[in-house]
Amino acid sequence: MSTLVFLEHHEGELQKDSLGVLGKAAQLGDDVSALIAGSGVEGLAAQAARFGASKVYLADDPALAAPLPQPRVDVAADLIRRHGFDTVLFGATVLTADVAAGLAARLDAGLNWDLVELTQENGKLVGKRPALDDTVYVDVGWKSEPRLALIRTGTFEPVESGGEAGVEQVDVQLQDFSTLATMVEQAHEESEGPSIEEADVIVAGGRGLGGPENFALIEELAKALGGAVAATRAVVDAGWYPYSAQVGQTGKTVSPRLYVALGISGAIQHKVGMQGSNVIVAINKDPNAPIFEYADLGVVGDLHQIVPKLTELVNAKNAAHFPRG
Template sequence: MATLVFLEHHGSELLKGGLGVLSKAASLGDDVSGIVIGSGVRGLADEAGKFGAARVYVADDAQLEAPLPQPRVDVLAQLVRDKGADTILFANSVLAADTAAGLAARLDAGLNWDLVDIARNDGKLVGTRPALQDSVYVEVGWTSQPRIALFRTGSFDPVASGGAAETEDVPVQLEDFSTGARMVEQAHAESEGPSIEEADVVVAGGRGLGGPENFTLVEGLAKALGGAVGATRAVVDAGWYPYSTQVGQTGKTVSPKLYVACGISGAIQHKVGMQGSGVIVAINKDPNAPIFDFSDLGVVGDVHQIVPKLTELVEQRKGQ
């Protein structure tokens, strides 16, 4: 089976999500290719080969510089028709979601959304997706080809296999209507650490911090751990912290190796955005807070006392 993985990039780096999907696809034993689309992106092909791609298609053109979905749909649709890929995989992002949906419409293909796993069962590909506010997992499939899948953020870790990929340039022929939109302005949130979607560690704060001024505690611990800062919807709605950090049903879904919840009660809307984390540590003065029901480690106490001490201990350990 021929599988194609959409490899999104930011600047000169391929995003971890796409590399994780690439590694997963390679583990299934398929003939796996990656595709990098953009302007000045030829140098990214070698990295993809290290994570399981047998070949990497490169669509490098000035018309593809802006991260707009429609031109990417054009490139992908033509490549699928020319090369015969029967499965196209995406790691979730705003661009990937728009592109996957557009490609499904263009190819009249089935799209399974928000998957967290994929496997082969009796020779057929089967996806796993959360349902009912992530309280259960269901298996889903496709009734026709090509199959398109969009995976939840952090579903797979990149696994370097040390291989090398063949590189092949693909022609860029855009439909007239695909060039009608243009990027007017693009801004990136300033952050000293990794993005919340890519971070291995996320330290998040809730209303239990007491006020926006106390988010310095969360920021300090996140910096000490080399992680990113997250926030609950209540905090964002109150204007304490920017929406770009919101974790939950109406924010971002994260799956770090470590998630530290500071002063967060654990409402279901927040839970669905972080329960896929490897280890969840909760700090809350209320012993009956719902978050303790799904935490790996719970600390009952005042975040204003515990978090500074924890940050101090982490810094001491790093200095040894």
């Protein structure tokens, strides 16, 4: 097996999920190469070596400064063709999903996504993919090489092995259509807010709230529980709540003592950001919402009825604990 791992970076740091996948590839027991594409990325090679790469390919070019997928497909396709890697792995993100799928088309290569495990069985690579809201686990494989795989966020922890790697600069030759999309503004955080990553208790709201005005319900419950307020991508994108409070794949990953999910269906993109919570309580009016598959306590009902009462009861308990006067 000769594996290439695509490493994503942001503000001069290789991303944790990328490094986790790199560690997994090294553990599968072969020479693992890494590809770092960007502008001024030379300094990242040593970090890749420490986390399991035995060879680092650097595609360092001003045309790769913006994290756009299509130029990265060009670079990776050339590299894979030249060196004949049989396996190419990605930690799944907004960027890498587009790179991997572009490569699948370019190389006529099979892509399996959302994998939570990779194993070798009798010399055959097998991936595990949760399906149908994680209610079944499917063993998937590839019929040809290269084999492309996107690994679900947070699946593998990075392992620092402290090695060294040879570093090679690769030529950057881009297709005409690959440079047509341009980044006008990048990674702009819409507004600042309190950090939710350190919060002991989180009360989170989703589209089931019905409208931005109903975040007041959440704020009151969070205050009673001494916790922070969080939101799903859908409501953040809709402008109901600031990005800094977003939990999920494209937001924060949190693991509070208590996570209360209100009007959140609990799709996988949300689940990966909060599944490490100690206790999960969910209220949703849809009995088929995926969140009921993994909430410790799920209540099927109208949050607009239940939440004000819950806040009142928690406040009453607090008052009993801390009697005034």
